[in-house]
Amino acid sequence: MASDASLDEREERRGTGDRGFDPAGRLAERDQRGLRRELTPIAAVRGRSPIADDPGADEPVFDGPEQLLFAANDYLGLAGDERVQRAAAETAREVGTGAGASRLVTGDTPAHRALERDLADAKNAERALVFSSGYATNVGVISALSPDVVFSDALNHASIVDGCRQARAETVVYDHCDPSDLRAKMAERAANGPAATGDAGESWLVLTDSVFSMDGDVAPLEPICDVVESFGAWLMVDEAHATGLYGGGGGIVQRAGLSDRVHVQMGTLSKALGSQGGYVAGSEALIDHLLNAARSFVFSTGLAPPAAGAAREALRIAREDDAHRERLWENVARLRDGLEDAGYEVWGETQICPVVVGDRDDAMALDDRLRSHDIVAPGIRPPTVPEGTSRIRVAPMATHTEDEIDRCLAAFREAGRELGLV
Numbered sequence: 001m002a003s004d005a006s007l008d009e010r011e012e013r014r015g016t017g018d019r020g021f022d023p024a025g026r027l028a029e030r031d032q033r034g035l036r037r038e039l040t041p042i043a044a045v046r047g048r049s050p051i052a053d054d055p056g057a058d059e060p061v062f063d064g065p066e067q068l069l070f071a072a073n074d075y076l077g078l079a080g081d082e083r084v085q086r087a088a089a090e091t092a093r094e095v096g097t098g099a100g101a102s103r104l105v106t107g108d109t110p111a112h113r114a115l116e117r118d119l120a121d122a123k124n125a126e127r128a129l130v131f132s133s134g135y136a137t138n139v140g141v142i143s144a145l146s147p148d149v150v151f152s153d154a155l156n157h158a159s160i161v162d163g164c165r166q167a168r169a170e171t172v173v174y175d176h177c178d179p180s181d182l183r184a185k186m187a188e189r190a191a192n193g194p195a196a197t198g199d200a201g202e203s204w205l206v207l208t209d210s211v212f213s214m215d216g217d218v219a220p221l222e223p224i225c226d227v228v229e230s231f232g233a234w235l236m237v238d239e240a241h242a243t244g245l246y247g248g249g250g251g252i253v254q255r256a257g258l259s260d261r262v263h264v265q266m267g268t269l270s271k272a273l274g275s276q277g278g279y280v281a282g283s284e285a286l287i288d289h290l291l292n293a294a295r296s297f298v299f300s301t302g303l304a305p306p307a308a309g310a311a312r313e314a315l316r317i318a319r320e321d322d323a324h325r326e327r328l329w330e331n332v333a334r335l336r337d338g339l340e341d342a343g344y345e346v347w348g349e350t351q352i353c354p355v356v357v358g359d360r361d362d363a364m365a366l367d368d369r370l371r372s373h374d375i376v377a378p379g380i381r382p383p384t385v386p387e388g389t390s391r392i393r394v395a396p397m398a399t400h401t402e403d404e405i406d407r408c409l410a411a412f413r414e415a416g417r418e419l420g421l422v
């Protein structure tokens with residue numbers, strides 16, 4: 001949305017016949033508010049890689065030392081796994097590099113169907129459907145369900161927020177991970193909404209991430225299911241940061257044994273599965289409805305077949321080979337313990353380890369110092385997180401060695417001392 005300043009400028013320019021957009025002015029404004037984002041090219045998607053300064057339209061130059069990357073969502077390191085890479089190459093050869101059309105036209109290939117059968121199996125659902133990204137999945141699914149009212153966790157991902165906007169649903173935000181607040185807000189709506197005057201026909205959708213990407217905590221799904229069921233609503237759970245990491249390659253829903261109490265299970269192929277794309281899993285009727293009504297599925301080219309082939313192989317590895325998951329959890333424990341021993345406050349209980357320092361300038365200074373120690377872990381500040389909770393989001397991978405985890409810890413200790421944070 002344009003700020004007041006740029007609206008004033010636009011008013012002024014209107015008089016001169018200028019109906020353009022002034023991107024440079026908008027960037028300057030972002031700069032002023034400390035909200036300018038930058039790209040950081042990396043040479044390869046691995047736990048260690050050279051990085052380059054943003055060269056704009058020019059070619060990036062990777063002439064520095066290798067950096068240890070603690071910033072990726074490729075938690076199991078499968079984007080660099082030879083078996084996954086081979087599956088992508090074979091699918092490209094056998095099926096094609098692109099789907100060529102919407103799945104509903106001629107883009108529906110055996111690569112998609114095989115992946116969807118395996119995803120449905122991993123999520124204990126009747127059927128699954130893949131989209132070209134997790135973002136497109138949330139936006140498409142929520143708007144196709146077209147709920148009258150959405151109850152959404154305060155820290156849900158932006159793609160859920162955008163899905164609610166596109167659905168034009170009345171959105172009630174409940175306190176983060178708080179089933180009691182959810183119950184109170186649903187009760188209030190039941191007492192004061194149209195149902196109170198005899199119109200019980202409203203459709204209600206409760207939406208929550210299972211693992212929250214910035215806090216690394218886990219939604220209390222069982223009590224949420226109890227609340228949802230007591231009001232006859234539906235529950236949709238976003239397993240973007242959990243898929244492949246728990247219960248036989250499933251997510252938190254599977255770990256908690258709640259597959260049959262969650263109406264819509266959503267996730268991405270782009271994080272622990274090392275590929276690209278999103279999925280939704282549920283009943284046969286739900287999936288049939290979505291492939292008819294989700295605009296980001298209907299009016300978009302099908303997921304690229306090599307991405308489907310790669311995700312399927314990664315899912316197989318996540319389900320059949322415990323070694324990657326075990327390595328990840330060992331690394332997480334070593335890193336969390338080491339950071340806490342060093343005097344940092346580390347939130348969450350998952351592979352996402354947010355090191356909360358509070359002040360936004362401190363977080364960005366720590367990000368900078370870590371980089372000078374060849375450690376890349378991004379500083380996250382408002383508005384992405386609430387004021388006073390700026391942090392470094394540290395995400396170890398299964399493919400980091402013990403020595404690399406220790407190098408990360410040493411850098412945190414030294415940088416923290418230099419900045420007086422620990």
Ligand SMILES: Cc1ncc(COP(=O)(O)O)c(C=O)c1O
Pocket residue numbers: 133134135136138157159209213238240241268269270276277278
């Ligand atoms: C919770 C959550 N949902 C959805 C998405 C979107 O997934 P994708 O990156 O595959 O578009 C993300 C991505 O960061 C996410 O964190």
